[in-house]
Amino acid sequence: MTERVSPGLWADRIFIGLFAAYVLIPLGITALMAFSDDNIIRFPIRGWSLRWFEEFFGNRRWLTAALNSLKIAALTACLSILLAVPAAYGLSRSRKARSRLQVLLLLPLFVPAVVLGVSVAIGFGNVTLFGHALYGSSLLVACAHTLWALPLAITVLEPSFATLDRSLVEASGDLGASPLRSFFTVSLPLVSTGLVSATLFAFITSLNEFIMALFLTTRDSQTLPVLLWLSLRSSATPQLAVAAILLAASVFTAIGLAYGWYLLRRRRKRLSAPMI
Amino acid sequence: MTPRLQLTALRKTYGSFTAVEGTDLTLGEGEFLTLLGPSGCGKTTTLRLIGGMEKPSSGRIEINGKRVDHLPSYKRDTATVFQSGALFPHLTVTENMAYGLKMRGVPSSEIPGRIARMLDVVQMGRFAARYPSGMSGGQRQRVALARAMVVEPSILLFDEPMSALDLKLKLELRSEIRRLHRELGFTAVFVTHDQSEAMTLSDRVVIMNQGRIEQSGAPVETFERPASAFVYSFLGESCQLAIDADAGRDGSLRLANAPGAGRHLLFLRPASLRRVSPGEAPNEADARVAEVEYLGGSYRLHADAPSGRLSLDLSEAPALAPGDGVTIGWDSADATWFPAP
Numbered sequence: 001m002t003e004r005v006s007p008g009l010w011a012d013r014i015f016i017g018l019f020a021a022y023v024l025i026p027l028g029i030t031a032l033m034a035f036s037d038d039n040i041i042r043f044p045i046r047g048w049s050l051r052w053f054e055e056f057f058g059n060r061r062w063l064t065a066a067l068n069s070l071k072i073a074a075l076t077a078c079l080s081i082l083l084a085v086p087a088a089y090g091l092s093r094s095r096k097a098r099s100r101l102q103v104l105l106l107l108p109l110f111v112p113a114v115v116l117g118v119s120v121a122i123g124f125g126n127v128t129l130f131g132h133a134l135y136g137s138s139l140l141v142a143c144a145h146t147l148w149a150l151p152l153a154i155t156v157l158e159p160s161f162a163t164l165d166r167s168l169v170e171a172s173g174d175l176g177a178s179p180l181r182s183f184f185t186v187s188l189p190l191v192s193t194g195l196v197s198a199t200l201f202a203f204i205t206s207l208n209e210f211i212m213a214l215f216l217t218t219r220d221s222q223t224l225p226v227l228l229w230l231s232l233r234s235s236a237t238p239q240l241a242v243a244a245i246l247l248a249a250s251v252f253t254a255i256g257l258a259y260g261w262y263l264l265r266r267r268r269k270r271l272s273a274p275m276i
Numbered sequence: 277m278t279p280r281l282q283l284t285a286l287r288k289t290y291g292s293f294t295a296v297e298g299t300d301l302t303l304g305e306g307e308f309l310t311l312l313g314p315s316g317c318g319k320t321t322t323l324r325l326i327g328g329m330e331k332p333s334s335g336r337i338e339i340n341g342k343r344v345d346h347l348p349s350y351k352r353d354t355a356t357v358f359q360s361g362a363l364f365p366h367l368t369v370t371e372n373m374a375y376g377l378k379m380r381g382v383p384s385s386e387i388p389g390r391i392a393r394m395l396d397v398v399q400m401g402r403f404a405a406r407y408p409s410g411m412s413g414g415q416r417q418r419v420a421l422a423r424a425m426v427v428e429p430s431i432l433l434f435d436e437p438m439s440a441l442d443l444k445l446k447l448e449l450r451s452e453i454r455r456l457h458r459e460l461g462f463t464a465v466f467v468t469h470d471q472s473e474a475m476t477l478s479d480r481v482v483i484m485n486q487g488r489i490e491q492s493g494a495p496v497e498t499f500e501r502p503a504s505a506f507v508y509s510f511l512g513e514s515c516q517l518a519i520d521a522d523a524g525r526d527g528s529l530r531l532a533n534a535p536g537a538g539r540h541l542l543f544l545r546p547a548s549l550r551r552v553s554p555g556e557a558p559n560e561a562d563a564r565v566a567e568v569e570y571l572g573g574s575y576r577l578h579a580d581a582p583s584g585r586l587s588l589d590l591s592e593a594p595a596l597a598p599g600d601g602v603t604i605g606w607d608s609a610d611a612t613w614f615p616a617p
Contacts, residue, residue: 170329171362173349175376175427182350185375189366 117215160194557605
């Protein structure tokens with residue numbers, strides 16, 4: 001006899017199925033289209049080939065855009081984490097200021113990207129730094145992306161610091177570690193999971209961001225989403241699908257790496273479980 | 277000789293609350309001192325002041341004759357065994373133990389040897405490569421002990437290290453600490469609310485109440501010659517009779533030597549009380565049986581005298597029911613008097 005499944009559970013499954021389909025169908029279609037042999041994006045697909053992948057990797061413009069995206073995302077992740085660690089640590093230590101400051105820190109998330117993009121472009125459009133124009137540089141885009149990535153990173157990190165066992169910090173001081181050494185040898189390693197998540201959030205936020213990048217990049221510094229959009233305006237070849245799939249793939253890879261790292265840590269801990 | 281530790285008029289207040297009120301204390305080399313008292317008596321605060329985890333509001337702390345009360349925790353030569361153990365979860369047992377040695381600048385060539393020796397001493401050698409999550413509470417506490425001892429501090433501080441362990445482990449670790457103190461001769465301040473821990477471990481017990489030291493002395497001395505009513509009732513079981521000039525006028529209380537004028541408290545240990553026939557003992561009280569409890573192996577009789585409740589242990593079941601009259605006697609030497617507050 002088969003086990004009876006309650007109606008509630010069925011509703012659950014149907015909902016999850018529909019949700020997954022809703023998310024995955026467009027992605028799946030795009031993925032299929034990337035392998036089309038056709039010159040334009042259309043259905044049904046007449047032949048399969050890897051020619052658009054070849055085109056993508058043979059095209060300097062696309063490669064530069066992909067590289068720009070990764071560079072800006074890495075820069076954003078670095079900036080965000082460098083700022084988020086002290087900020088989150090400080091927030092977790094001051095109960096009074098926490099609620100007020102948290103609202104302030106989250107504010108940029110609710111400012112439309114168009115507004116942020118235009119503001120940064122107007123504000124820094126004519127600024128030169130050490131003889132280089134700031135406008136159009138990867139640094140400026142990364143700084144703009146940090147406006148969004150930083151609040152996310154802080155939000156992810158703050159609970160890690162807040163739940164840190166104070167007696168461990170005390171113990172390290174008691175054993176002779178100065179506050180700074182204690183921070184780097186005890187606090188930081190113990191929030192490493194939060195640290196990895198926060199870095200990842202910042203990285204992906206930047207990788208995905210399109211509007212600010214559109215306002216702040218020039219032809220030389222444009223990112224993959226920006227180039228995608230510009231190409232869509234001119235000619236809709238399956239190369240767009242290739243670019244889109246590669247962008248999605250890099251996001252999923254970043255998540256996968258973080259998850260793998262997390263599993264590895266869990267396993268290492270379990271390996272040292274008592275032998276009975 | 278300079279004492280290992282000297283506290284002078286040490287005081288700690290939190291707002292209007294006084295946690296430690298003008299404590300003076302001297303600790304000699306190799307001495308094992310216990311701060312004993314109920315929760316909130318200031319014993320843990322005193323320990324944290326010594327370790328530098330709290331700043332004193334006023335007063336002096338000297339370690340080996342050097343004033344340290346202005347120094348942060350990491351510049352003091354103390355090491356603490358925390359209540360939770362506070363082992364670093366991301367480090368192995370060996371790495372946990374190496375931590376303090378590295379921070380104190382011990383040459384790295386010496387470190388492995390010192391760790392190995394100390395792990396042997398606490399019999400945890402085969403756990404060297406384990407992470408704290410892979411050990412039981414008792415094992416973790418042993419490592420915490422080893423981690424504090426391996427740096428060879430001037431003073432070892434114990435912050436109720438056994439309160440989270442079950443009874444069997446508690447007794448085990450207790451005798452372990454006693455053995456280690458005998459073998460290594462460290463100087464220790466041990467905080468506990470458990471009097472049997474304090475009695476078995478210490479050279480000297482300091483009993484604290486409401487931020488003040490009530491009595492300081494050898495365990496036997498504090499138990500047998502308590503300096504205050506608080507100490508008497510805190511250490512061991514006690515019965516307490518409130519006695520004024522009128523007490524016993526009706527003949528229900530017959531004392532060999534009555535106190536002077538005014539209200540007094542008469543303290544007695546259940547173990548020194550016995551059931552007697554009237555006229556048999558030098559001191560006697562007539563009481564009514566309130567309750568007889570079976571304690572497993574013996575019986576405890578609770579009886580209410582006009583001036584208070586008396587309890588005593590009997591080896592055989594008394595043929596008594598609640599409400600029956602009974603006479604309880606004791607020797608004058610077993611009675612302790614304190615003026616009533």
